[in-house]
Amino acid sequence: MFDQKGFAVATTCRDVRHLYDAYLDGELSPSLAAEVQAHLLQCPECQREVEMARACGHLIASDPGAPVLPDDFASRVVAQLDQPQTILPMPPIMTRRQRRRVLLERAAAAFVPAAAAILLLVVLIVPPGSREPESPRVVLGDSSYRPIDALGVREWVGPTFSTLQSTGRMADELQGLYHMTVREAESRIPIRPEPYLTAVPVPTLPDGSAFLTELLNPLIQVLSAPPPPPPDDEIVRF
């Protein structure tokens, strides 16, 4: 080893350690390799480490240790080359960032249908008046026409009522929005008259235009059922 002025200095283990790989690979200059060699001759510790690295490389290079393929492996592969469907393209390689981006894109693409499905479930599960009235009854503050079960336990009424209240409001708003959309659609698209829409004047239907009604008919029937008013003696007012 040489100092900044080019004078030879004593080679330490620390100096040599980072040169092991280059020394073993034969990448050092002859003079530097000779210095490393000289240090190894007088340092059993470094000698042991270099020998260990050398033996490790030798073993990795020469140890078979892998399962042996069948004798007819090559023939089988060649036979499969005749089948067009077995000709496979190059496998793609994706970095971690690319995989994350693909996952995000898939999640974003699935979000809208998932949200729509959840909203639809809310509308279907909590339709107005679909629950049988049980005592005691609780009436939502601003939607007195729609009773919601409070599970019969006074201590649970608060949080349960709050959840049901928000769900009921959402259902009401969705139902209103839906009816508004249907009326808007009816005013623009000629739709076959249905019993639930008898109050609305509907123009004559041309063929092929009733898909919207057919598609939404079950949902409309559930939603358009009027909620039965609960008897006054079963209502607890807040």
Add this chain to the structure above:
Amino acid sequence: MIRSNDNSDGRLAVDEERGLIRAAQLGCKESARRLILSHQDRLSAFIYRMIRDRHDTEEVCQEAFLRAFGALRTFDFQHRFSTWLFTIAYRLCLNAMRKSRDYAGGIDFTSMASTHRHPATEADDDVPDSVANTDEARRLRDVIWNSVEELTPHQRAAVLLFYREQMSCQQIGEVLDMPAATVKSHLHRARLKLRETLAGRMADGWSSVRFDASAG
């Protein structure tokens, strides 16, 4: 079969390899078969060391060859066939490891390595123990391979390609799809980690043990 130009480990000379590839591109099955024969053992060893699954090795190896020959028309003659083949195999190995969630390494490789015997060594069972076949040599072999298995996939692939395939950092970079400088860094860290790992596991007097290629 004429294998006059093959090296001892089945490697083909550059000119002969190019001739076989051109013939295989034109549909010569015998040339394709020779290309497979000259690479299959090295490739299966690499795949096995990467995915650490004996059962999947043959499957991945076969798929690598099928994909290589499927895209043989696009082969760039500036590269060696082995570089191209190992690139495909490496990607398949990553996919296989990703599927089996085996990145962290949950397999006790020591037990696998100690129970496996290469067929070439079966005939050596009657031979008195040489230094290469002593119990200590087998134990050290397991220790070393176990340490290799603890490397990251990039490091493991770099080490295997460097030692077993004698590839340069440039060639390894083509296989791993990274610059040669990055390969050098992976290689350096891998060897450092191997030395540190092995330093605590090697028994005194291990340096008197010698390995040979045929020892299982």
